[in-house]
Amino acid sequence: MQDLNRVAEQALGALKKNGAGKAHVEIGFREVHELNVEAGRFTLLRTTVDQGVSMRAITDQKQASLSGNQFDEAVVGALAEQTVITAKAGAPDEAFDIAPLQAPKKFKSGPEEADLDLMTEQAEKFLGETKIRFPKIILEAVTVQFIQRHRVIANSNGVHFETSQNDFEYSAMFTAKDGKKTSSFNYTGTSTTDFATPMMKAAGMETLLEQSSAQVNSRSIEGKFVGDVIITPHCLPTFIGGLTNYLHVGSLLKGQSVYQDKLNQQIATKGFNLRARPLDERFSLPRYVMGDGHLSENIDIVQDGALKTFMLDQYGANKLKKTRAHADDSHHVIDTGDVALKDMIRSVKRGLLFCRFSNGSPAANGDVSGVAKNSFYIENGEIRFPVSECMVSGNIPQMFMNIRGISRESLNFGTSELPWMHVGDVTISGK
Amino acid sequence: MSKWNLSSASSKLNGEGELRAHENRTVQFQMINGQLVGNARSSNAGLSARIFQKGAWGFASVPEISASATDRVLKQAGTNASTLSKHVALFDRPMALANARGNKDYTTKNRKLSSQDIIQFMNGLDAKMKAKFPDLKSRTLMVYEQDFEKEVLTTGGALCYSMLARSYVRVYMSLDSDNGPVDVQQIFGGIGQIEDNLPSETEVDRKLEEAYRHLKNKAKGVAPQAGMKEVIMDSKLAGILAHEAIGHTTEADLVMGGSVAGDYLGQQVASPLVTLVDFAHTALNQTCPLPVFFDDEGIEAQDTVIIENGVLKNYMHSRESAARFGHKATGHARAWGFNDEPLIRMRNTAILPGQDRLEDMIASVEDGYYLLDHGNGQADSTSEFMFGVTLGYEIKNGKLGRALLDTTISGIAFDMLKTVTQVSNEMTWVSSGTCGKKQPMTVGMGGPAIKCQVNLGGR
Numbered sequence: 001m002q003d004l005n006r007v008a009e010q011a012l013g014a015l016k017k018n019g020a021g022k023a024h025v026e027i028g029f030r031e032v033h034e035l036n037v038e039a040g041r042f043t044l045l046r047t048t049v050d051q052g053v054s055m056r057a058i059t060d061q062k063q064a065s066l067s068g069n070q071f072d073e074a075v076v077g078a079l080a081e082q083t084v085i086t087a088k089a090g091a092p093d094e095a096f097d098i099a100p101l102q103a104p105k106k107f108k109s110g111p112e113e114a115d116l117d118l119m120t121e122q123a124e125k126f127l128g129e130t131k132i133r134f135p136k137i138i139l140e141a142v143t144v145q146f147i148q149r150h151r152v153i154a155n156s157n158g159v160h161f162e163t164s165q166n167d168f169e170y171s172a173m174f175t176a177k178d179g180k181k182t183s184s185f186n187y188t189g190t191s192t193t194d195f196a197t198p199m200m201k202a203a204g205m206e207t208l209l210e211q212s213s214a215q216v217n218s219r220s221i222e223g224k225f226v227g228d229v230i231i232t233p234h235c236l237p238t239f240i241g242g243l244t245n246y247l248h249v250g251s252l253l254k255g256q257s258v259y260q261d262k263l264n265q266q267i268a269t270k271g272f273n274l275r276a277r278p279l280d281e282r283f284s285l286p287r288y289v290m291g292d293g294h295l296s297e298n299i300d301i302v303q304d305g306a307l308k309t310f311m312l313d314q315y316g317a318n319k320l321k322k323t324r325a326h327a328d329d330s331h332h333v334i335d336t337g338d339v340a341l342k343d344m345i346r347s348v349k350r351g352l353l354f355c356r357f358s359n360g361s362p363a364a365n366g367d368v369s370g371v372a373k374n375s376f377y378i379e380n381g382e383i384r385f386p387v388s389e390c391m392v393s394g395n396i397p398q399m400f401m402n403i404r405g406i407s408r409e410s411l412n413f414g415t416s417e418l419p420w421m422h423v424g425d426v427t428i429s430g431k
Numbered sequence: 432m433s434k435w436n437l438s439s440a441s442s443k444l445n446g447e448g449e450l451r452a453h454e455n456r457t458v459q460f461q462m463i464n465g466q467l468v469g470n471a472r473s474s475n476a477g478l479s480a481r482i483f484q485k486g487a488w489g490f491a492s493v494p495e496i497s498a499s500a501t502d503r504v505l506k507q508a509g510t511n512a513s514t515l516s517k518h519v520a521l522f523d524r525p526m527a528l529a530n531a532r533g534n535k536d537y538t539t540k541n542r543k544l545s546s547q548d549i550i551q552f553m554n555g556l557d558a559k560m561k562a563k564f565p566d567l568k569s570r571t572l573m574v575y576e577q578d579f580e581k582e583v584l585t586t587g588g589a590l591c592y593s594m595l596a597r598s599y600v601r602v603y604m605s606l607d608s609d610n611g612p613v614d615v616q617q618i619f620g621g622i623g624q625i626e627d628n629l630p631s632e633t634e635v636d637r638k639l640e641e642a643y644r645h646l647k648n649k650a651k652g653v654a655p656q657a658g659m660k661e662v663i664m665d666s667k668l669a670g671i672l673a674h675e676a677i678g679h680t681t682e683a684d685l686v687m688g689g690s691v692a693g694d695y696l697g698q699q700v701a702s703p704l705v706t707l708v709d710f711a712h713t714a715l716n717q718t719c720p721l722p723v724f725f726d727d728e729g730i731e732a733q734d735t736v737i738i739e740n741g742v743l744k745n746y747m748h749s750r751e752s753a754a755r756f757g758h759k760a761t762g763h764a765r766a767w768g769f770n771d772e773p774l775i776r777m778r779n780t781a782i783l784p785g786q787d788r789l790e791d792m793i794a795s796v797e798d799g800y801y802l803l804d805h806g807n808g809q810a811d812s813t814s815e816f817m818f819g820v821t822l823g824y825e826i827k828n829g830k831l832g833r834a835l836l837d838t839t840i841s842g843i844a845f846d847m848l849k850t851v852t853q854v855s856n857e858m859t860w861v862s863s864g865t866c867g868k869k870q871p872m873t874v875g876m877g878g879p880a881i882k883c884q885v886n887l888g889g890r
Binding site for chain 1: 546654687812813843886887
């Protein structure tokens, strides 16, 4: 690995020399050791190395961002020159800026070295156990990685942060097959620093394999009804993304966010808390520095149902004259509630255990529809059967106002921790 | 013409494998309501090697293209293959000889445009929209280009250079309505660099007028009735149907992973009106929207007939999957970036046109929907598909009615295709989307309008 600080210094120097009034650079290095399984057997072992230099120049309040992956001094110099030329061709905007001076800091997380033997051993155990305990399952694709990442973030205001973060990451995608009967595919995965927990025991893997095995016998629901859904932790990110998307600069700048004027107002049922926790010790891969060069903090996005912040970076905050968020839109935590999952299921008169959503992009007003995948029909408090050809339609902002309960249990995915969430009044339609 | 001259490394490449020099470049501008908010370029280059040993692949890549980088990636890929081969069952059935040779370069021959030229074009387009459509709530313009430059050398003797580029102008416009904001998009462009694809004023005027007319209708739109309905899917939707609903289920890696298509080879899976082909580079005597002449394993790309007159005929293969199935490799293995291994991917997937006229098809529907444009889509191993529908109209007694708000359609593809009763005599292609499957990939999708039954999301 080359000296990233030297490259950062060269890049900043070259940007200034070429006339950048303000300059921001991010230099990165990434090495990945990756074991791949296809159709239940090992197929590929990869070792990939990549690096990157990203530059942002502001001159006369005109901005451009260029990036490349070559570190030769001449190449970095040429990229800096092009960045400034491209910025000068841009349009001025008073909102363009770089992060202010903050005390330099170094951050480190995760193990030093890849442990290929441990990765292979854990993967072999998982393949073996799946074969014995879940004979209908075909492991379509399993990926086990050790990722080393180094970043230097610096700017012409004197910002200088270094991060070195390593972790193991794995995911499995699978389908169950019983004769000619096939389940929908499903997947899960997580990140870990010690890889001590068996793959079967993390990220809800075991439950999903069990559910998929049952889903070869799925059937459709007759007709259409308005009912409840219990959204599982695997399915929740779709809805969290649907909510936070309205808090970003793109949606707000167009003036079409449903939460445009809702700061400190109720946007979800009381008791609902959504947080961004980039520094949370529960997570194996913290995010110490934000994309725009500010240090991250743990923040509350929605507290007791009220919107506490827009997810604006420095540009968005300047442009919209609002307060910037002190975390990127990641590392989500939804606080657990006081209902046991089994009691939550018991409380549903008619609805779905909603495990995966294959949905269209939500409309600007939040309307969303799609297919409930890997899901189960619930009637009178009991899970009845796995469903197929079942559509769910609703409105994301309204769904957050219709939360009936949040489970005591939750799942940790390495960079998020989420519970089960009971939502009322969605349209569920079968054939 | 290749700037890397990989052929000089042929003596270093032993055993079964390939070496690939690869550079991806992007240019991207974004403007919201007349304000330039995105002005970015990127380049990512490197060298990779992939080696096969006794049933296991080893892969290595570095962000450098040089003689010493060649030595390093070949050594590491060989070590990786050897390490993994201890954990796999021996597979020594011969794979297709990778010996394609060729040179395809889509670098523009027009004068290169500067960032200033492109921003000037965007300013003109934004000003035109503001003047012509003053009631728009928001105007968003994107101009972007992606270049994929590669050279592949294989032990079988393949030496293939390509510089494929695609570029687009995307226009989004939105209006306020009683149902909240509604939007539509219009896309210009295709194969080639920005210089080849900036639309003419006449084309812009025509297409933006059309998009605005749809937007005004959508502002008064209604949610469709949820449930099974008779629909006319216009050509853009037939294209994504071909790709998502059928194409993915017939990729051999997904077939091995449990796709339902694994049980249907040689069987009737669709109406006899349906023929579906994954074209390599030329379809119906015209160049495909994103032509592929050879793949990243060094195999010459050939058309693959997936469904012929309703019967499932073939899967799509890499060299290894073709050997495992005893089928022919027709050039489907492609990699997105220099540090990606080739995966089985579609190229230009299309349902072939039929004999019916679109007007007659619409006139034949008593109570249904005409679906014109799509958003995202997703497939499943069961062949159950879903795509977002971003533009559509009611059909009542053979006539178009109110516009639809955004919705979603779904169905089991191998059931739904049996409900096809009419296929129009014209087809169109789209190529601006990106398919996701471990890595992103450029794909073309095409088709005629088809009449069929699908499940609609709605109220």
